[in-house]
Amino acid sequence: MPPVRVVTVCGSLQARSGNLALLESLPGLAPCDVEFSAFTGLRALPHFDLDLNEGEPPLAVRAWREALRSSDAVFMAAPEYGHSLPGALKNAVDWIFASGELYRKPVAVTASSPGPERGRRGLAALCQTLGALEAAVLGGEPIARGPGTDAAAARLLAQLVAAARRVRAGQPALPEIALPPFVEDVLRGTSLRGPLLTRLGAYDLAAPPTSDEVLAALAALLADSVGGAPLDGPGLALARLDAWVDGSEGARALLDSLVGRLDESPALHALLAALGPRALACLG
Ligand SMILES: Cc1cc2nc3c(=O)[nH]c(=O)nc-3n(C[C@H](O)[C@H](O)[C@H](O)COP(=O)(O)O)c2cc1C
Known part of the structure; x- marks a missing residue:
């Protein structure tokens, strides 16, 4: 070859x-x-x-x-x-x-x-x-x-x-690894799929990652980049999250995990500014 x-x-x-x-x-x-x-x-x-x-x-x-x-x-x-x-x-x-x-x-x-x-x-x-x-x-x-x-x-x-x-x-x-449907929807049109698969080590995995592993990796990816969130990357994913948060346990868990990671930093303010009304309501 x-x-x-x-x-x-x-x-x-x-x-x-x-x-x-x-x-x-x-x-x-x-x-x-x-x-x-x-x-x-x-x-x-x-x-x-x-x-x-x-x-x-x-x-x-x-x-x-x-x-x-x-x-x-x-x-x-x-x-x-x-x-x-x-x-x-x-x-x-x-x-x-x-x-x-x-x-x-x-x-x-x-x-x-x-x-x-x-x-x-x-x-x-x-x-x-x-x-x-x-x-x-x-x-x-x-x-x-x-x-x-x-x-x-x-x-x-x-x-x-x-x-x-x-x-x-x-x-x-x-690699065509099946991700939970709402994660696929969150990623659509963003350039985050490759970075997410990289973070999951998906190239080296014999078995597909579990849904919890995917959620944790996506939460960490969004949390790490939300401070400088470009609108068609993490910002777009966050807007999608807003659309899902009503009907998906996974989306809620992702949101909780994101907020839990950010404490009172400028990144938390950026995250709150990027989230839509449904997600914000869900945070109480
Ligand atoms: C003009 C300028 C702007 C910089 N802005 C940032 C910045 O916004 N954030 C950051 O983390 N580092 C910033 N840095 C630091 C560089 O990213 C860092 O020194 C980097 O390691 C340089 O890479 P190099 O050694 O390959 O040239 C800046 C450096 C310079 C010279």
């Missing part, structure tokens, strides 16, 4: 970048049939401009598109800047919005961060942007620098390679 081709993309342009170091560690963590290339041309991309996109696009744009087209999967590591993704990476994604190189392509995203709570809003914004391209997004969790870094990076890489192999075999990138 030909090797799985993974292109790495670093959202940080600085030479001494923690995200770059994480990406550079991947070849040492991968099975031998994975071939890596690093796309290093973010700095060379012009600001996205529809006029420049007409006819033959600039050379740097063609190189970016070709790097993605000729890969089976993409591994992105990006810092959070100002509660969002780096402008250089957003600009790069804008250049492929219409050309479709990431459509249904497995894309693992993470942030090398000083601690597990840092970088989540940047990742939520990156997932939202990639969701708009209909990429098959995996990961979405920061990887804290420390003794567990290599193991976490290796796990995400293994999931990415598994997703690329599934696509090669003509299957969907994400």
Whole structure:
């Protein structure tokens, strides 16, 4: 079987970048049939401009598109800047919005961060942007620098390679694991399915997760990202939750679990602001 081709993309342009170091560690963590290339041309991309996109696009744009087209999967590591993704990476994604190189392509995203709570809003914004391209997004969790870094990076890489192999075999990138119907409804149209399956370790599971495991993982995913809730990610899921909370025990349990995790933090205020009237009434 030909090797799985993974292109790495670093959202940080600085030479001494923690995200770059994480990406550079991947070849040492991968099975031998994975071939890596690093796309290093973010700095060379012009600001996205529809006029420049007409006819033959600039050379740097063609190189970016070709790097993605000729890969089976993409591994992105990006810092959070100002509660969002780096402008250089957003600009790069804008250049492929219409050309479709990431459509249904497995894309693992993470942030090398000083601690597990840092970088989540940047990742939520990156997932939202990639969701708009209909990429098959995996990961979405920061990887804290420390003794567990290599193991976490290796796990995400293994999931990415598994997703690329599934696509090669003509299957969907994400495993078709049956989730409770109301969870499916909450996730519809969001870019949260891949991050949820990643969090559940669904790629490694022999048996499907239990409904309690799914609820706990979804509650944790929403709670972690609600502080910077993008409207078509966690915000949309929360709005869906509002619609379900009348008739579903699972939705009620998820809501209770979410609120229980948040205490009096700004994230709780963001959650309360995002919930609709039915869910708020349900909280008493
Ligand atoms: C301009 C700027 C804005 C930043 N904004 C945030 C932020 O909003 N949230 C955060 O957790 N870290 C923020 N950081 C910290 C970086 O995300 C962090 O230093 C990251 O590890 C840098 O990644 P790198 O080493 O790959 O360049 C910011 C750093 C800079 C330089």
